[in-house]
Amino acid sequence: MKPFVLAATAGALFAIGLTLGGMTVPAKVIGFLDVSGAWDPQLAFVMAGAIIVYASLLRIIRRRAVPLLADRFHWPTVHAIDARLVGGAAIFGIGWGLSGYCPGPALVSLAGGAASAIVFVVAMIAGMVFARRLDHARG
Amino acid sequence: MVAIVHGLTGGALIGLASAMLLLVHGRIAGISGILGHAVDTDQGRTFRLGFLAGLVVTGAILAALQPSAFGAGVHSLPVLAFAGVLVGIGTTLGNGCTSGHGVCGISRWSPRSLVAVVTFMVTAALTVAIVGAHA
Numbered sequence: 001m002k003p004f005v006l007a008a009t010a011g012a013l014f015a016i017g018l019t020l021g022g023m024t025v026p027a028k029v030i031g032f033l034d035v036s037g038a039w040d041p042q043l044a045f046v047m048a049g050a051i052i053v054y055a056s057l058l059r060i061i062r063r064r065a066v067p068l069l070a071d072r073f074h075w076p077t078v079h080a081i082d083a084r085l086v087g088g089a090a091i092f093g094i095g096w097g098l099s100g101y102c103p104g105p106a107l108v109s110l111a112g113g114a115a116s117a118i119v120f121v122v123a124m125i126a127g128m129v130f131a132r133r134l135d136h137a138r139g
Numbered sequence: 140m141v142a143i144v145h146g147l148t149g150g151a152l153i154g155l156a157s158a159m160l161l162l163v164h165g166r167i168a169g170i171s172g173i174l175g176h177a178v179d180t181d182q183g184r185t186f187r188l189g190f191l192a193g194l195v196v197t198g199a200i201l202a203a204l205q206p207s208a209f210g211a212g213v214h215s216l217p218v219l220a221f222a223g224v225l226v227g228i229g230t231t232l233g234n235g236c237t238s239g240h241g242v243c244g245i246s247r248w249s250p251r252s253l254v255a256v257v258t259f260m261v262t263a264a265l266t267v268a269i270v271g272a273h274a
Contacts, residue, residue, distance in 0.1 A: 004189035007160065007185065007189030010156045011156070012156075018149065019201050020149035024198075024209045027272075034272040036268050046149050049150020050153040053150070053154025053155055074166050078234060079250075081250060081254050086255075088230065088233025088255075089258035089262075091228055093263035095221075096263045097270070104170040104236070108198035111199035112202025117212075120223040120226075122220075128227040131227065131228045
C-alpha cells in the first residue's frame with residue numbers, strides 16, 4: 001500500500017507542477033514553440049525550475065546505496081545515440097508541435113481538456129502499442 | 140513576472156516529484172515510459188499505476204477547482220489524433236519525452252537525452268513555424 005500511495009503522491013505533485021506551469025494549456029505550449037512568432041517564454045522557466053531542483057536533489061539521492069522502498073536504482077541502461085533515438089525524438093517533436101501536448105500534460109488534462117485531451121491520449125496509447133508491436137515483430 | 144514565478148514554482152514541483160520517485164522507488168520520472176509500460180507485469184507495476192493514478196486524479200480535481208488552467212487543443216480533433224499517434228510512436232522509439240529526457244536526462248548530463256531534447260525542440264519549433272500557432 002505504501003509504495004502505491006507514495007507514487008500517487010509524486011504523481012499528484014507532478015500534476016500540480018505541470019498545471020501551475022501552464023503546460024495544460026496547449027495554446028501556451030505552442031506559443032513557447034513559436035520562436036519565430038509571438039514567443040511565450042514561460043515554459044523555459046518551468047524546465048529551468050524542474051532541472052535546478054531535480055539536479056540538486058539527485059546529487060544527494062545518489063549517495064544512497066538503495067532507494068527507500070526498492071532494492072536498487074533503475075538507471076537507464078541504453079546509451080547509444082543512434083537513428084532510432086534521433087528519429088523517435090524527431091517524430092515526437094512533430095506531434096508535440098502539432099498538438100501542444102506532451103504525454104504528462106495530456107494525462108493531467110484528461111478531465112479538464114475536454115475532447116482534445118481524450119482523443120490525444122487514446123491516439124498516443126495506440127501509437128505506443130503500435131511501436132512496441134513493431135519492435136516485437138522485428139525481434 | 141507572474142508567468143516567471145508560476146513557471147519556476149511549477150517546475151520546482153515537477154523536479155521535487157521526480158526526485159521523490161527516485162528516492163522512494165529508484166525510478167526515473169519519464170511519463171511516456173511509465174505510461175507505455177503501465178500494465179507490464181514486472182515489479183515496477185505498483186509505482187507506475189500509483190504515479191499515473193496520482194496524475195490523472197489530481198488533474199480531475201484541479202480541473203474542477205480551476206477550469207481556466209486547462210485549455211482545449213488549438214487544431215481539429217483529427218489533427219490531434221494524428222499528433223497523438225506521432226507522440227506515442229516517437230516517445231517509444233526515442234525512449235522518452237519532455238520529462239524523462241528533458242528533466243531527468245538533462246539533470247544527469249546524459250548525452251543521449253541532450254541529443255533527444257535538441258532534436259524534439261527543433262522539430263517541434265519547425266512544426267509550429269510551418270503549420271502555424273493557430274487553427
